[in-house]
Amino acid sequence: MSDKPSASSSSASSSAHTPSAPSSKVTDDIEKLLNREASAFQREVEVERILKAFKLNPYDILDLGISATQEEIKKKYRQLSLFIHPDKTPHARAPEAFDILKKAESELSDKNKREELDAVINQARITVLKALNLPTTLTDNDPKLREIGEPSFKFRVRAEAKAILIDEEVRRRKAIKLNLANEGLEARKKEEEVAARKRKAEDDKAWEENREERVDSWRTFATNNTRKKKKQKVALLG
Numbered sequence: 001m002s003d004k005p006s007a008s009s010s011s012a013s014s015s016a017h018t019p020s021a022p023s024s025k026v027t028d029d030i031e032k033l034l035n036r037e038a039s040a041f042q043r044e045v046e047v048e049r050i051l052k053a054f055k056l057n058p059y060d061i062l063d064l065g066i067s068a069t070q071e072e073i074k075k076k077y078r079q080l081s082l083f084i085h086p087d088k089t090p091h092a093r094a095p096e097a098f099d100i101l102k103k104a105e106s107e108l109s110d111k112n113k114r115e116e117l118d119a120v121i122n123q124a125r126i127t128v129l130k131a132l133n134l135p136t137t138l139t140d141n142d143p144k145l146r147e148i149g150e151p152s153f154k155f156r157v158r159a160e161a162k163a164i165l166i167d168e169e170v171r172r173r174k175a176i177k178l179n180l181a182n183e184g185l186e187a188r189k190k191e192e193e194v195a196a197r198k199r200k201a202e203d204d205k206a207w208e209e210n211r212e213e214r215v216d217s218w219r220t221f222a223t224n225n226t227r228k229k230k231k232q233k234v235a236l237l238g
Contacts, residue, residue, distance in 0.1 A: 043089040050084065050097040056165040058104035058117065060158070066121050067140075070109070077105035120168070124160035128153065 053061045059068070062076050080101055086094040107113045126136045132153075134144060145153045 040090065043084055043094075044091045046080065047084050047089060047091040047094050047097040050080075050100055051093060053100075054162055054165075055100065056169055057158075057161065058107045059121075061100060061104035062108070066118055073105065073108050077101065081105075120164050121157065121161045124164055125157050127160050128156045 049063075050061055053063075055061070059066060062068075062073065062080065064073060064076055068076075081098065082088075084091075084094055084097055084101070086098055091097070107117070129136045129138060132148065138145060140153075151159070
């Protein structure tokens with residue numbers, strides 16, 4: 001007999017000692033599941049960031065700097081709007097975040113509104129530089145700004161800009177409230193004038209409608225008075 005192992009026994013031995021690896025399909029499915037979960041989590045994190053961003057500063061909402069070009073603004077808006085779209089994000093407030101994002105892009109696309117916002121941020125920048133006894137002509141990449149301790153220069157400018165924007169918003173709302181109050185007062189005056197004219201018209205109409213009645217009353221009074229005088233005269237003659 002031959003000592004050479006048979007093919008079948010060799011195959012069986014090989015199968016017994018070789019560990020079975022998971023199929024590539026299972027691995028792909030696991031990777032896809034993990035990626036979806038990570039993506040869903042990141043979408044919700046981004047929704048929360050937008051909801052917590054300072055609503056009066058569109059740059060904060062879009063997470064951009066004041067130097068961003070119009071193309072960069074549109075590109076960032078497209079990326080974020082697709083990323084947090086309510087159809088792709090399970091977050092309950094995704095529609096609200098989507099609207100906030102859309103409004104921010106609209107405001108930065110408006111030339112006048114962006115110029116006003118940039119003016120506020122530049123004003124905040126100058127205020128912070130003066131407070132630090134630094135030249136107002138320093139650029140953002142100047143080493144002196146990097147040497148500033150905590151809070152950072154960027155953080156200080158954003159905080160100062162936020163304070164200015166809040167102050168302006170408060171004054172704007174007060175002005176609107178005052179205008180509404182003045183408009184309300186003016187409206188009441190007009191209503192009173194209209195009501196007075198209406199009463200006068202009604203009184204004039206009633207006066208005209210009662211004219212014949214007054215004439216008849218006067219005629220009756222005059223007739224009775226004449227009769228009384230005649231009776232008195234007859235009595236005196238008699």
